[in-house]
Amino acid sequence: MKLVIDRVSKQYQNRIAVDRVSATLQKGVYGLLGANGAGKTTLMRMLCGILKPTGGTITFDGMDVSEEAYRAVLGYLPQDFGYYPEFSALDFLLYLAALKGIPKAQAKCRARELLALVSLQEAEKKKIKTFSGGMKQRLGIAQALLNDPKLLILDEPTAGLDPKERVRFRNLIQTLGKDSIVLLSTHIVSDIEHIADEILMMKAGQLIYRGNWEHEQGDLEEFYLQQFEEEGTHE
Amino acid sequence: MNNFGTLYYYEVKKILSRKLVWSVFFINVCCIVMFTCADLMGKYYVDGEVADTHYHMFQVDQDYRRALSGRQLDTALLEEMQEAYSKIPDTQERYMLTDEYQTYARPYSEIYNLFRRWTQKKELEELRAWQPDEEALYAARLETMEQLWREQQLTDAEKALWREKEAQEQENRPLTYLYHEGYTKLLANGLNTLSILVQMFVCICMAGVFTDEHTRRTDQLILSGAKGKEMVYWAKIAAGASVSAACAALLSAITFMLVFAVYGAEGFGTSLRFSAYLCSSSERFSVGQVCLIEYGILILTAVFVSVLVLVVSELLHSSIATLAVSVGLLMAGILARIPEQYRVLSQLWDWLPARFLNAVYIFDNRTVPLAGYCLVSWIAVPLCYMLAGLVMVLAGKRIYRNYQVLNR
Numbered sequence: 001m002k003l004v005i006d007r008v009s010k011q012y013q014n015r016i017a018v019d020r021v022s023a024t025l026q027k028g029v030y031g032l033l034g035a036n037g038a039g040k041t042t043l044m045r046m047l048c049g050i051l052k053p054t055g056g057t058i059t060f061d062g063m064d065v066s067e068e069a070y071r072a073v074l075g076y077l078p079q080d081f082g083y084y085p086e087f088s089a090l091d092f093l094l095y096l097a098a099l100k101g102i103p104k105a106q107a108k109c110r111a112r113e114l115l116a117l118v119s120l121q122e123a124e125k126k127k128i129k130t131f132s133g134g135m136k137q138r139l140g141i142a143q144a145l146l147n148d149p150k151l152l153i154l155d156e157p158t159a160g161l162d163p164k165e166r167v168r169f170r171n172l173i174q175t176l177g178k179d180s181i182v183l184l185s186t187h188i189v190s191d192i193e194h195i196a197d198e199i200l201m202m203k204a205g206q207l208i209y210r211g212n213w214e215h216e217q218g219d220l221e222e223f224y225l226q227q228f229e230e231e232g233t234h235e
Numbered sequence: 236m237n238n239f240g241t242l243y244y245y246e247v248k249k250i251l252s253r254k255l256v257w258s259v260f261f262i263n264v265c266c267i268v269m270f271t272c273a274d275l276m277g278k279y280y281v282d283g284e285v286a287d288t289h290y291h292m293f294q295v296d297q298d299y300r301r302a303l304s305g306r307q308l309d310t311a312l313l314e315e316m317q318e319a320y321s322k323i324p325d326t327q328e329r330y331m332l333t334d335e336y337q338t339y340a341r342p343y344s345e346i347y348n349l350f351r352r353w354t355q356k357k358e359l360e361e362l363r364a365w366q367p368d369e370e371a372l373y374a375a376r377l378e379t380m381e382q383l384w385r386e387q388q389l390t391d392a393e394k395a396l397w398r399e400k401e402a403q404e405q406e407n408r409p410l411t412y413l414y415h416e417g418y419t420k421l422l423a424n425g426l427n428t429l430s431i432l433v434q435m436f437v438c439i440c441m442a443g444v445f446t447d448e449h450t451r452r453t454d455q456l457i458l459s460g461a462k463g464k465e466m467v468y469w470a471k472i473a474a475g476a477s478v479s480a481a482c483a484a485l486l487s488a489i490t491f492m493l494v495f496a497v498y499g500a501e502g503f504g505t506s507l508r509f510s511a512y513l514c515s516s517s518e519r520f521s522v523g524q525v526c527l528i529e530y531g532i533l534i535l536t537a538v539f540v541s542v543l544v545l546v547v548s549e550l551l552h553s554s555i556a557t558l559a560v561s562v563g564l565l566m567a568g569i570l571a572r573i574p575e576q577y578r579v580l581s582q583l584w585d586w587l588p589a590r591f592l593n594a595v596y597i598f599d600n601r602t603v604p605l606a607g608y609c610l611v612s613w614i615a616v617p618l619c620y621m622l623a624g625l626v627m628v629l630a631g632k633r634i635y636r637n638y639q640v641l642n643r
Contacts, residue, residue, distance in 0.1 A: 050640040072461040082451030086252035091245070098241035099467060107241075143456065158391040162342035 003047075003053045003063060003151055003181050008056035010042050010205075017042040019205040020056065029177035031192030032185040034202035034223055040185040041079055043202070044155050047183070048076045060151055072101055075149030077140050079156045079185075085129035089120055089139055092128060093146060100147040107146075114142040117172070127164050133160040141169065143177075152176060158191050170195050189221040203227055239466055246444075246474035247466075256440045258479075263432045263486055270428050271420070271493040281332060297416060297499070299342040300498045304414035304501070309347070313367035316343040316350070320362055330359060346412070352514050355379050369409055376508070377401055378417050383515055384600060388578050393602050396594075396609045397517040404508070406520050412509060413501025418522035420494050423512045429490055431569065431593030433483045438561040440482075441544040442554040444475045445635070450550055455640050468635045472628055474547060479541035483534045491530075506600075516598040518611075518637050529597055532617055536588050541618040546631035549638075565589045586616050 001227075003025040010018040018039045027060045028153060045051035047058055049065045058065040059074065084092060090111055097107035115121045118138035128136065137160040158166050174195045176182050183200075186192055192199070193213060199220065202210035208227065213220050250256060258279040275290045315508065319339040323330045340347070351357055357505050364370075380401065384394050404410075448454040457463040503523030507513055511520050515572055520528070540561075548557040568589025573581035578601070585596045597616075602609035 045455075045640055048455075050455055050458045052639060068461050068465070071459060071463070074459060074461075076459040078452070078455040080452060081455050082453045084252070084451075084453065087245075087248075089246075094241070095245040095457060096460065098238035098245065099457060099462050100240060101461040104238065104241055147461075192444070204491060 001150060001181060004057075004059045005047070005183070005185075006057045006059075008046060008053045008058060010039075010046060010051065011054045016205050018046065018053070020208050021202075021205075022056075023200065023207065023210060025183065027176075027179065027181060028175070028197035029173055029182045029184065029192075029195050030198050030200055031196030032183060032200045032202065033187065033192070035184070035227075036186065038202040039205040040202055041155055042205075044153050044183070044185060045075075046220040047151075047153055048074060058112065072147065073150040075152040075158060077154045077157050079159070081140065083128045083136060083139070083178050085127065087128055088125045089115060089126040089128060089131075093143055096143045096148050102147055109148060111142075114145055117145075118142045132189060132219040134162055134165060137161055138165065141172075150180045152180055152182045156186055157184060158186065158188065166191070183208065189224050193220045201227065238462060239470060242462065242466055242470035243473050245471045248443060249447075250440065250474060253440070253443070255443075257498040257551060259436050259439050260482065261487075263436055263482075264489060265459060266432055267373065267429065267486060267490050270424065271490070271497060295341070296344070297414075300345050300416065301414045301636070302342060303345060303412055307409040307411050308349075308369065308372070308407040310367055310369045312352070313369060313372060316346045317362060317365065317367050319343045320347060320359065323359065324611040325360070338612050348511065349509060349514075352501060352511070353379060355382075370579065373405070373408060380515070380517060385601055387575055390604070391607050392604065393600065396602065397600060400519055404506070404517070407506070410508055411501040411505045413505040414469065414499065415505040415509065415522050417495050417498040417500050418502055418505065418526055418588060419511060420498050421491070421526050422510060422522065422529070425490055425591050426533065427492060429483075429486055430533055430536065431487060431565070433533065433567055434520075434540050434588060435562075436482050436486075437479045437537055437540045438544055438558060439590070440564060441475045441479065441541050442548050442557040442561065444471055444545055445549040446552055446557065448555040448614075450554075451454070454638070458640065460640065464636050465632075468632050472542065472631070473600075475541045475545045476538045480534050483537035487530045513594050513598055515595070518598055525594070525598065528613055529594060532597060533592055535617050535620060536592055539624045540588050542624045542631075544628055546627045546634070549631050549634050586612075586619065588620075591616055 004026070004182065005021055005023045007022050009016065009020050021043060032040050033042075042051065046053045047065065049071055060070050063070040076184045084095075087095065093111035093114065094107055094212075097111060098104070102110065110123070112121065115124050118141055120135060120138055120142065123131070130140070131139065139159070140230065141154075141157060144154065158169060161169060170191065173182055173184065177195070177197065184192060184196070196213070198211060199213045200207060201224070203213060275293055277289050278285045279287045279289055279292060320343065322335045322339045323333055324335060345632075347362070350362065350372065353372060354365075355375075356362060380397065381394075384397065389397075448457060457467055460467070474641040504521045505523070507516055507518055507520050507525060509520060510525075513525065518525070544557060544561050547560055548554060551560070552559050564587070571584070573584045575581050582599075582601050585591060585599070590596060597613045601611040602611050603615040604610075605615075
């Protein structure tokens with residue numbers, strides 16, 4: 001199981017959002033850190049095949065990002081995404097299950113299983129328009145897991161979750177990381193410092209740090225903030 | 236796995252769960268009820284005084300027409316009609332107000348109107364001077380048609396085609412008059428009104444099928460799904476097209492039911508020659524067959540317009556812009572007209588969905604020359620719609636596949 005990101009770039013007219021990022025990811029949890037505008041979301045969108053890179057390639061076990069087979073093993077939770085207000089939670093998951101190519105018979109069981117996992121089983125028939133922000137986020141997490149993804153990309157997944165849910169979610173991610181590649185972006189350091197096997201840090205579209213973060217290296221948050229300060233000094 | 240059925244089901248559900256769809260549909264039903272009953276409401280005034288109600292006048296005429304139903308359009312009937320109209324005093328300017336007209340002539344007004352259309356003899360004096368003869372009447376119709384074909388600048392091949400159809404219809408002479416008021420209503424303005432309502436529904440309700448995914452930001456989930464770049468597109472097109480077709484079929488069914496309930500459903504087999512609205516057509520159909528063809532084309536047009544709106548919406552990524560384009564096109568079609576002298580231009584303009592859904596254009600005497608044949612409009616235009624729809628759907632797929640989720 002290998003995700004290969006090879007010199008991936010994204011350029012908009014006169015701005016480079018992602019600049020020749022290369023990395024090879026294998027099973028495990030990867031924490032992607034970076035300030036707003038660092039290029040995290042752009043990179044994740046390219047990894048999900050919904051944004052075309054202007055340069056470079058992305059492959060998962062040899063499958064190109066543009067192939068249907070690639071998307072079949074992908075689970076994606078976007079940073080800011082919408083719902084169908086008139087759909088119930090179960091309908092929403094069944095629709096996305098169909099979209100991911102999961103057979104109808106299997107989809108219902110899997111949807112109920114995931115609703116239980118994110119503590120929404122009581123609300124499966126309720127319309128999404130009645131959900132709180134946290135409930136919607138949990139539903140978003142459930143949809144990302146529908147197809148037992150081998151590659152799970154989570155863009156700011158803890159936004160809107162209360163502290164208790166956040167802890168539950170971290171444990172879930174840790175479990176998922178044992179069998180798949182989980183790439184999780186956040187700007188909240190505490191979300192990843194204990195669960196990420198590796199830290200990736202982005203700044204101005206470039207990958208400025210990649211590696212394990214051990215206690216001996218000091219406080220990750222401090223290191224992360226230093227990058228901000230440096231950015232401020234440059235400005 | 237093929238999940239097309241499930242995706243289609245949810246796409247239809249998304250469309251039908253919007254309040255806008257039901258609001259527009261309800262308004263359309265109200266409009267249909269109004270247009271069906273409007274002619275029967277109100278009073279008829281003569282010199283500022285109430286002379287009758289429209290409903291009573293309709294009932295009287297309906298009884299007279301029903302009394303004529305089943306009679307052959309032969310010399311005997313023409314003589315009766317002429318005799319009845321001869322009783323009207325010739326000093327009267329508005330002969331319809333005379334007692335003689337009301338008592339003797341009005342029961343034959345349907346035949347007199349047909350005589351006027353076929354012979355182009357518009358004045359009462361001309362009828363009085365005319366020698367009733369069925370042969371002369373049918374010959375006069377042919378003469379009127381020849382004149383019309385010249386005015387429409389038909390080619391020799393087209394004239395030959397219609398002459399042949401007129402000759403074939405001669406075999407059924409004398410034609411039998413049947414009461415067909417319901418079909419007249421459906422042909423005259425039923426189809427026109429309904430076509431505008433259906434196209435409005437499609438323009439308003441289909442503009443958001445693709446664009447709502449972008450504005451709601453659900454496009455990220457869809458496009459990152461295994462089936463999101465191909466099957467969802469087809470599911471959306473199928474959902475939009477079938478909801479539009481269902482709306483057209485349902486509104487047509489409501490129109491048929493209402494019109495038949497008010498005006499009666501009898502007369503399906505009446506020759507088109509008796510139709511006040513389509514007597515200029517030489518097609519050998521009955522009014523009932525023409526209605527079925529027209530309302531079938533309405534459903535096909537709804538599908539075509541829905542494909543157009545869906546593809547334009549994916550191109551523009553804005554439901555407001557899509558609405559502006561599609562409604563603008565609809566309004567241009569309704570309001571603007573190109574004179575028949577510019578034969579090709581006017582014919583193409585009349586093929587616009589907003590114009591074509593009119594009995595006169597569907598059964599247009601102007602045809603499409605194709606490999607030595609004259610292809611009639613009611614076949615050629617639906618074929619063009621299907622072909623254009625297919626091209627648009629394929630172009631739309633390309634646009635959809637290449638969509639990029641950018642920062643917003």
